[in-house]
Amino acid sequence: MFQALADATRRDILIRAGRGERSVSRLAEAYPMSFAAVQKHVAVLERAGLVTKERRGREQIVRPDPDAVRRARRSLDQLERAWRGKVNRMADVLAHDADLNDSPTKGQSR
Amino acid sequence: MFQALADATRRDILIRAGRGERSVSRLAEAYPMSFAAVQKHVAVLERAGLVTKERRGREQIVRPDPDAVRRARRSLDQLERAWRGKVNRMADVLAHDADLNDSPTKGQSR
DNA sequence: CTAATCTACAACCGTATGGTTGTAGATATA
DNA sequence: TATATCTACAACCATACGGTTGTAGATTAG
Structure with a gap:
C-alpha cells in the first residue's frame, strides 16, 4: 500500500478520483502520459485496495x-505512538549507555 | 517519503530504531542481509527525513x-478529509451524470 | 604499533517499475 | 452496419531498486 502511495501520479489520481473525475480515460486526459500508463497506475491502486473500479x-x-x-x-499512528516518549528519553539512553536491551526482538531474522 | 516507507525492512528499521537499538551495525544484525544493504536502507530513511544519524x-x-x-x-488525513462525504454521495453523482465539472484542474498537465 | 570494529562507498547484478506502442474486444453512436 | 470510444493486455525498453562483494578510512582495543 505504501508502495502504491509512493508514486506522485498515483497520489494525484487518488485526489482526482475523490473529486468526482471518474472514468479511466477522463483521468488519463489530465496527465502527460499514455492512456495505458494511467491504466497501469489505476491497476496498482486497485491491487493495493485504495480504489475500486466499476x-x-x-x-x-x-x-x-x-x-x-x-x-x-x-499504521503510521502506531509508529508514532511507539516512539512517543521513548525518543524524548533518547538522550538519556545514550548518556547512560547501560541498558541496551537488544535481546527481546533480535533472533527473528525475517 | 512514502517511497521510503514502501519497503518492509525499512519500516522494521524504523520500529527497531524507536525501541533503542541504535548503531547501524547493531541494526544490521537483525536482518538476513549484508551490512551494506542495511546501510543503504538507513540512507534512504535519512534522505526521506524519517531518521537522523549521529x-x-x-x-x-x-x-x-x-x-x-x-x-x-x-497528508493521509488530508486525503481522507477530502473524500469524506463526497464518496458517500458518489452514487448520486453517477446517477445524475450532469455535473461533470472537469475544467478547474484539467489543463495543468504537469 | 597492530589488530579488530564500524562505517562509507563504488561496482556490479537480477528484477521490479514506469513508461511506450500495438493489437483486440465491448459498447455506444451515426 | 459501420465507426468511434473506452478498455484490456501483451511486448518491449530504460532506469530505479534491493541486494551482493570488495576496498578503504576512522576509531577503539590489546
Missing part, C-alpha cells in the same frame, strides 16, 4: 476506498 | 524523527 456502460469508473487510507493512517 | 565514537547512531511520520500521517 463498469458503467463502456466506461470504467474509478472510486477511492476511504477505508484503505484509514488503515494506512492507523 | 556520530558516537566510531558508531553511527540511528534515531527516528517523529515529525516526519506526523507529516506523512497528516
Whole structure:
C-alpha cells in the first residue's frame, strides 16, 4: 500500500478520483502520459485496495476506498505512538549507555 | 517519503530504531542481509527525513524523527478529509451524470 | 604499533517499475 | 452496419531498486 502511495501520479489520481473525475480515460486526459500508463497506475491502486473500479456502460469508473487510507493512517499512528516518549528519553539512553536491551526482538531474522 | 516507507525492512528499521537499538551495525544484525544493504536502507530513511544519524565514537547512531511520520500521517488525513462525504454521495453523482465539472484542474498537465 | 570494529562507498547484478506502442474486444453512436 | 470510444493486455525498453562483494578510512582495543 505504501508502495502504491509512493508514486506522485498515483497520489494525484487518488485526489482526482475523490473529486468526482471518474472514468479511466477522463483521468488519463489530465496527465502527460499514455492512456495505458494511467491504466497501469489505476491497476496498482486497485491491487493495493485504495480504489475500486466499476463498469458503467463502456466506461470504467474509478472510486477511492476511504477505508484503505484509514488503515494506512492507523499504521503510521502506531509508529508514532511507539516512539512517543521513548525518543524524548533518547538522550538519556545514550548518556547512560547501560541498558541496551537488544535481546527481546533480535533472533527473528525475517 | 512514502517511497521510503514502501519497503518492509525499512519500516522494521524504523520500529527497531524507536525501541533503542541504535548503531547501524547493531541494526544490521537483525536482518538476513549484508551490512551494506542495511546501510543503504538507513540512507534512504535519512534522505526521506524519517531518521537522523549521529556520530558516537566510531558508531553511527540511528534515531527516528517523529515529525516526519506526523507529516506523512497528516497528508493521509488530508486525503481522507477530502473524500469524506463526497464518496458517500458518489452514487448520486453517477446517477445524475450532469455535473461533470472537469475544467478547474484539467489543463495543468504537469 | 597492530589488530579488530564500524562505517562509507563504488561496482556490479537480477528484477521490479514506469513508461511506450500495438493489437483486440465491448459498447455506444451515426 | 459501420465507426468511434473506452478498455484490456501483451511486448518491449530504460532506469530505479534491493541486494551482493570488495576496498578503504576512522576509531577503539590489546
